[in-house]
Amino acid sequence: MTQLTKTQILILTAGAQRPGYIAVPLPKRLHGAAAKMAVSKMIERGLLEEVDANIRKGEPLWRETGGGYGTTLRVTNFGQAAIGIVPERGTQINHPPPSDANSAPFAPRMGTKQAQLVALLEAPEGATMKILIAATGWQAHTLRGAMSGALGKRLGLTVTSTKEEGRARIYRIRRNAV
Known part of the structure; x- marks a missing residue:
């Protein structure tokens, strides 16, 4: 089965005991960047999922999305199975999809500078x-970092640069043939 850390076991076990399998609040010693990293890895592995929080029911928030809305974390069927809990009858254990090096695990939110950057680089x-x-209003070093880090490593996009005669360096996103 899945190899879990002590923190992951603690989060999953606590969440599995709550109504609706809500995984928040997280353990008291887990907060800030460490909490964000742990949760991100668990979502990536399919152990937790981020769902809309029902504020009227008093579900605790994982993060606010603005406008009085937010999300909470729920233990998935796969997360339950990982700690030895058999999901309710009739529910399927949805194993996380295998990671594919060519697929982009994240996509930029619409209306952000990152989305604007992608749109400009995708233009022919x-x-x-x-x-x-x-x-974007960003400085050149910030743009180069965004192209190699956020676009290249996180979104899995390939940004190319070419020097065309009589023009400045041109940056483009090269699409991989699928």
């Missing part, structure tokens, strides 16, 4: 650093 003509700076 690409974009120069000057265009990207004007559109």
Whole structure:
């Protein structure tokens, strides 16, 4: 089965004992960046899922999404099975999908500067650093970091740069043929 850390076992066990399998609140010693990292890995592995919180029912919030709305964390069927709990009859244990190096696990939220950056880089003509700076308001070193880090590593996109004669360096997102 799945190899779990002590923290993951603690989160899953506590969540499995609550109504609706709600995994929050997290253990008191787990907060800040450590909590975010632990939860992110558990969501990535399919042990937890982020669902809309029912504030009227008093469900605790994991994070606020704005406008009086938020999300909470729920232990998935796979998470229950990972700690030895057999899910209710008629429910299927949904194993997390196998990770594919060519698939993007995350997508930029619409209306953000990152989404704007992706749109500019996806254009057939690409974009120069000057265009990207004007559109986002970011400095060149921030843009280069975003292209290699957020777009390259997190979103799995390939950003290419070419120097065309008579023009500045052109940046584009190269789509992999599927």
